[in-house]
Amino acid sequence: MYSRLYIHVPFCRAKCGYCAFASALPAQGELAEYPELLLRELNGHPAPSAPLRSIYFGGGTPSLLHPQQIGQLLEEINKTVGIATDGEITLEANPATVTEASLAAFRGAGINRLSLGIQSFDDHFLKLLGRIHTADQAGQAFRDARSAGFTNISIDLMHSLPGQHLEQWRNELQRALRLEPEHISIYGLTIEEHTPFARLYPADAPLLVEEDLSADMFELAEHLLIRGGFEHYEIANYCRPGHASQHNCGYWTRDGYLGLGVAAHSFLRDGNGLRFSNATDLNGYRQSLQSRHIPATAREYLTREEAMSEHLFLGLRLASGVSFRHFKEEFGVPLESAYRSPLADLVRLELLRHQGDRLFLSRRGMLLSNQVFSRFL
Ligand code: SF4
Structure with a gap:
């Protein structure tokens, strides 16, 4: 029914201006109680017939969890449903929340792939986006991850930022290449409803970046990254040979996955496919688990x-x-x-x-x- 597990961690230290993901500042005790809720939810689902091929901690900011919490979670998941010995286990991390020591501890806990949310190497744009880290911290987090033993690191970059020129974008790509990551994900900024950016940049305002420039940025990324030895294996994703994200490839090929946690989505290979999603707030999620219900809010069998x-x-x-x-x-x-x-x-x-x-x-x-x-x- 599923061979992959997504775990949503809905906490962040601050909210970025463009963000529409389910995340909020954690209240007292919420980070400590969360892994227990996740395990309770996992135990409410039937176990898959084979060990998991990948696990992805996404968010939010999963690196706000303590490495020990992640280690215990992985141990319990392995006991309950099993994890393939070569399973890909990814942790998304915000550069401001990690040190070499914490990254080494995450590595020791079983994380074998790191996805660093860098977004930009330009402090002006990082501030504009509301990111809590600087460009220097982003570079340092990457180097710390290498020193901590990570051999599979992805970085996220954003283009089409307000006022961004093509040459600035070229510079971002060159900085990324100099770090020599295994994987780079590239997204153009989009304005999502109900975000601070939606008020700053209303739908009827002039485009943040002209469509032609946005297309040029997409093409420049493709040109420089392919020249730098990357494969353009998915619209927004580039990898060094052999380093495509196994977990995300599972989404694109309709492998079944179970999503645990607040606002997590699941897709089970049942008939033509069954999709469902969890309560989008922590209280609702907790309450449904306490009343022994799987906290799914929407279930849909596909035709x-x-x-x-x-x-x-x-x-x-x-x-x-x-x-x-x-x-x-x-x-x-x-x-x-x-x-x-x-x-x-x-x-x-x-x-x-x-x-x-x-x-x-x-x-x-x-x-x-x-x-x-x-x-x-
Ligand atoms: S760190 Fe990520 S999830 Fe958190 S507010 Fe920023 S964009 Fe959203």
Whole structure:
């Protein structure tokens, strides 16, 4: 039913201006009680038939948990459902919350992949975004992670920031390359509803960054990172060979995963797929666990048509795209007959390409991916 586990840690030291994730400053005692709630939730679900292939601590700021808490959680998870010996175990970390000693302790606790939320190497932009760390702290956290023994480190960077020029973005990418990470995730800033940025930059205001410039930034990243030895394996993700995020690849290929914690989402391979999500606030989450309910707020069994369209708009995010043969095996109908008209249009517009058994986004298709995906809804 699931082979991957996502654990949401909904705490941050301060709220970034653009952030729409479920996170808040922890009240007294909340960090201490949280792992116990997670385990109670895990025990309420049937165990998977095979050991977990990946675990991802996301947030929020999971590095606010003590390494000992993470170690105990992993031990309990291993006892309850099992973790594959080569399982990928990722921790997202904010550079301001870690030291070489704490990173070594996380490594010792079983974390084997670190995702550092750097976002920018420019103090002006870090301040504008409301990040709690400086550029120097970001670089130091990376070096500390290496010294602590991490051999698989990802960093997050953001572009299309208010007032950002192409040359500044080039500089960000060059600083990132100099650190020699195994993985880089790149996102353009988007303005999400109900965030401080949504008030600062209303929908009818001029664009933060012109669309053409944003596209140039996407292309510059691709150019510099590929030249630097990275593979562009997913729209927003680059890796050194062999270092794609196994956990996230599971999302794009519709592996089942269980999400634990406040606001966590789950997808179980049950029929065409079952999706559900947890209460979005800690009180609601705690209360439903206390009344011995699994804290899921929305359960939805997918229809075959929904599963087919999901298979496409998730799978096409990957540079390797989707397989015609696999689609037919999974849904019993050829891809080319299920989506005859959108496929013909998108290939004609050179947004999609096919080669042998695979269908994938062209470079232009990656830039306009939302338009492509909307044709499969
Ligand atoms: S650190 Fe991440 S989760 Fe926390 S407020 Fe900032 S963007 Fe949101």
